[in-house]
Amino acid sequence: DIQLTQSPSFLSASVGDRVTITCRASQGISSYLAWYQQKPGKAPKLLIYTASTLQSGVPSRFSGSGSGTEFTLTVSSLQPEDFATYYCQQLSSSPLTFGGGTKVQIK
Amino acid sequence: QLQLQESGPGLVKPSETLSLTCTVSGDSISSNTYFWGWIRQPPGKGLEWVGSIYYSGRTNYNPSLKSRVTISLDTSKNQFSLQLSSLAAADTAVYYCAARALGAGAPLSPWGQGILVTVSS
Numbered sequence: 001d002i003q004l005t006q007s008p009s010f011l012s013a014s015v016g017d018r019v020t021i022t023c024r025a026s027q028g029i030s031s032y033l034a035w036y037q038q039k040p041g042k043a044p045k046l047l048i049y050t051a052s053t054l055q056s057g058v059p060s061r062f063s064g065s066g067s068g069t070e071f072t073l074t075v076s077s078l079q080p081e082d083f084a085t086y087y088c089q090q091l092s093s094s095p096l097t098f099g100g101g102t103k104v105q106i107k
Numbered sequence: 108q109l110q111l112q113e114s115g116p117g118l119v120k121p122s123e124t125l126s127l128t129c130t131v132s133g134d135s136i137s138s139n140t141y142f143w144g145w146i147r148q149p150p151g152k153g154l155e156w157v158g159s160i161y162y163s164g165r166t167n168y169n170p171s172l173k174s175r176v177t178i179s180l181d182t183s184k185n186q187f188s189l190q191l192s193s194l195a196a197a198d199t200a201v202y203y204c205a206a207r208a209l210g211a212g213a214p215l216s217p218w219g220q221g222i223l224v225t226v227s228s
Contacts, residue, residue, distance in 0.1 A: 001170075030212070032211065033212075034214035034215070036215075042220075043203055043218040043220055043221050044154065044203075044218060045218075046214050046215070046216040046217075049212065049213070049214040049216075050212045055216070087153065089154075089214070089215070091207075091212045091213065091214060092212070094167055095168075095169040095171075096156040096215075098153055098154040098155070098156070099153075100153050101154075
């Protein structure tokens with residue numbers, strides 16, 4: 001199975017901050033990586049797929065980059081509604097796997 | 108607009124079999140447009156992909172659950188289902204159904220709202 005390691009696991013930030021989350025894959029996955037946002041009691045919401053393609057309706061302050069084994073999710077200016085847990089997922093090979101999550105909390 | 112909705116029991120006993128259904132609206136599960144899948148999330152923990160099924164009936168399961176999982180289609184009701192046998196407390200989780208479009212690297216979207224299943228006597 002392909003392991004995904006997210007860092008950091010927890011992040012404290014203020015509104016307006018630039019935030020970057022990293023996802024590292026145990027082997028190359030080309031650009032077959034997605035990012036999801038999850039708020040308490042809700043289903044994950046797709047933000048970005050194929051590493052850098054913004055899902056329709058997602059604010060442009062979210063961006064993704066990377067290929068191979070290292071990927072990043074960046075929020076250019078954190079807004080109050082962005083405090084949530086973020087997960088990466090690889091879609092390169094079965095079984096599909098997720099990173100452990102990054103919880104973004106208010107500083 | 109594609110929408111998915113899970114249904115099933117909220118409480119099941121250890122050693123029994125869980126049966127959940129996902130009702131799809133906005134597209135036919137018989138079309139060759141999507142894979143239909145299940146994901147679960149234990150309380151306070153991360154996400155685990157359970158498995159998926161294609162319109163042809165071809166299935167793909169997580170090896171960690173493969174011996175206990177069955178995913179099937181009911182085209183007459185535009186639903187797909189999950190059965191998980193030999194339940195234990197560790198199977199307590201929110202279970203989500205989701206669609207995955209065909210194409211390399213296509214993500215899971217949309218997701219159902221999820222259903223909490225507790226395994227307890």
